[in-house]
Amino acid sequence: MTAFAVVGAGWRAEMFWRIAAGLEGVRCAGAVVRSPRELGVPTFASLAECVAATRPDFVVTAVPWPVTPGVIVEAVERGLPVLAETPPAPDAAGLRELWAAVGDSGLVQVAEQYLLMPSHAARAAAVRAGLIGTPTQVQVSSTHQYHAVSLIRGLLGAGRGPVTVRASRSTAPLVDPLTRDGWTDDPDPRPATTTIATLDFGDGRSGLYDFTDNQWHNQLRFRRLLVRGSHGELRDDEVIRLSEPRTLVRSPLVRRQTGYDLDLDGFDTDTITLGGEVLYRNPYPGRRWSDEEIAIATLLDATAAWVRGAAPAPYPLADGAQDHLVALAVEEAADTDRTVTTATEMWA
Numbered sequence: 001m002t003a004f005a006v007v008g009a010g011w012r013a014e015m016f017w018r019i020a021a022g023l024e025g026v027r028c029a030g031a032v033v034r035s036p037r038e039l040g041v042p043t044f045a046s047l048a049e050c051v052a053a054t055r056p057d058f059v060v061t062a063v064p065w066p067v068t069p070g071v072i073v074e075a076v077e078r079g080l081p082v083l084a085e086t087p088p089a090p091d092a093a094g095l096r097e098l099w100a101a102v103g104d105s106g107l108v109q110v111a112e113q114y115l116l117m118p119s120h121a122a123r124a125a126a127v128r129a130g131l132i133g134t135p136t137q138v139q140v141s142s143t144h145q146y147h148a149v150s151l152i153r154g155l156l157g158a159g160r161g162p163v164t165v166r167a168s169r170s171t172a173p174l175v176d177p178l179t180r181d182g183w184t185d186d187p188d189p190r191p192a193t194t195t196i197a198t199l200d201f202g203d204g205r206s207g208l209y210d211f212t213d214n215q216w217h218n219q220l221r222f223r224r225l226l227v228r229g230s231h232g233e234l235r236d237d238e239v240i241r242l243s244e245p246r247t248l249v250r251s252p253l254v255r256r257q258t259g260y261d262l263d264l265d266g267f268d269t270d271t272i273t274l275g276g277e278v279l280y281r282n283p284y285p286g287r288r289w290s291d292e293e294i295a296i297a298t299l300l301d302a303t304a305a306w307v308r309g310a311a312p313a314p315y316p317l318a319d320g321a322q323d324h325l326v327a328l329a330v331e332e333a334a335d336t337d338r339t340v341t342t343a344t345e346m347w348a
Contacts, residue, residue, distance in 0.1 A: 002304035003029040004083070005050045007071050008062035009039060012085060016060050017041045019297050022287050026304045029054035047074055058083060058307050060111070065090040069098045076102045083303045085111045087146050087324035088317060095321045099346050102317070109303055109313055110320025113295035114147045115154045122253055122272035122280035123225065123234055127155055131241055131274075133231030141210035142223035145327035146320070152199060152207035153323065155227050160322040160348040164341045167197035167209075167333035178217045197330045209330055239274065251275055269294065318347035 002025060006013050009031055017028035017040055030042040032050050037043065044050035047059070058081040061071045069089045075082045088110055089095045102108055114120055127135050138152040152158070173189035192213045199207035208226075215221050227234040232241030237253040253274050259267030268288055272280040284297055305311035325342055333340040 002026050002057045002307060003054065004058045004060050004300075004304075005030050005032065005044075005047070005054060005056040006041075006060040006062055007032040007047060008085075009033040009037065009043075010062060013060075013062035014040070015293070015296055016062060016300070019289075019293055020300060022284070022289070023297060023300060026300050029056050047071070047078075051078060051080070056080065058303060061085055069094055069101075072098065072108055073101050076105050076107050079107075081107045081109070081303075081307050083109050083111050083299070084317070084320070086320060087327075088320050089324070092325060092328055095325060096346065099317070099321060103347060106313075106316075108317040109306070110315045110317060110323075111296075111299060112146070112150050112315045112320060112323065113292070113299050114143065114151055116295040116298045117291045118255070118269055118272060118280050118282065118294060119237070119253075119291065120151065120225075122274075123227065124155060125279040126234060126239060126253070126274060127227055127229070129277075131232065131239055132227065132229030132234055133241075135227050135229045136204055137206045137208070137226075137228040139208035139210070139224065139226040139228075141215070141221075142225065143216060144211045145330070146323040148209050148211065149199075149207075149323045149326045149330075150319075151225070152209070153201075153319075153326075156201065156205050156207065158201040158205055160318060160345070161202065162342050162344055163326050163329065164200040164339060165197055165326070165329040165333045166339050167195060167330050168337065169193055169195050169334045174212070174218070175220060176214055176218055178219060179214060180217060195330065195334050197333060199326065199330075253279065321345070321347050 006016050006028055020026050020028040028041050030044055030050050031039055032047050033043050059075040061068050061084045063071055068084055072082050072084050089098045115124055135156050138155045140148045140151050171191050171193045174192035175189050177184055194212040197209040212221055225236055240250045243249040251274055253272055255272045256270040258265040258270055269282045271278050284294060299314060302311060302314035306313050329340045329342050
């Protein structure tokens with residue numbers, strides 16, 4: 001059994017210890033909180049107290065952006081591996097300072113879970129299998145900043161080199177029926193800002209970033225993902241490709257979801273297939289978890305395996321730092337209406 005301590009007590013921290021309770025080889029030993037309170041796990045006033053009492057195998061940080069670097073450094077100084085919530089530092093200077101402090105330790109992973117969500121994992125498997133040839137462009141309109149950059153870089157297979165960014169913003173009225181807190185019951189449109197950016201990774205690889213305020217929750221905006229390749233294209237849950245000379249094939253990605261109609265197995269994700277091939281199989285059948293919960297569980301298991309030396313690093317600090325650096329460049333380009341090119345950083 002691999003144990004972790006979580007620093008933080010907000011909704012994201014709660015997801016880590018709640019999901020860990022449903023895993024077989026990972027458990028949450030306790031949480032570090034600023035003020036005493038009753039939680040679902042033992043609580044401690046400091047990381048030092050928590051480490052002394054529980055001796056965790058790694059630490060999960062789920063604290064505000066400005067606090068995260070200090071917690072990471074403290075854990076690494078104690079020789080503890082870290083899974084740090086996104087982003088690992090709030091700005092470019094903070095990323096560089098953090099890398100200078102702990103980059104060479106090899107102890108820091110970033111809790112970037114989007115590529116582990118079932119639908120994205122299936123799409124990534126299709127791309128890796130070469131179904132559309134060499135991926136050349138990824139367009140994402142669903143999530144923001146480092147999450148979107150992670151999807152773009154991951155599906156392209158882009159590294160950590162310079163990226164040239166051009167961006168603009170526009171504001172238009174939009175009804176916002178849902179937020180994280182639930183239904184708003186507000187039928188009136190409010191100003192909503194959309195940021196659109198192009199990302200040039202070089203070598204013919206590019207990305208399109210398109211995000212509207214609250215697009216995570218606002219169901220009046222479709223989530224869209226497009227991967228263009230040398231031999232075809234993946235659009236959301238459909239692939240078009242050249243299977244042989246003079247033969248174009250369109251194939252759907254099909255999710256098998258149990259619990260519908262007369263299926264009495266309970267509501268759960270089973271598989272995502274393309275034709276006769278299984279692209280994704282839910283590793284947690286019977287838990288009835290959402291895609292987000294499945295992704296976090298997968299990340300926790302992967303981190304535990306890495307800590308035990310049984311698996312590669314799930315998402316190294318270098319990748320998390322690069323994702324946020326490019327995301328900051330998107331914001332800067334949109335703010336200034338100028339082209340921004342990121343530098344080759346220490347973590348490259």
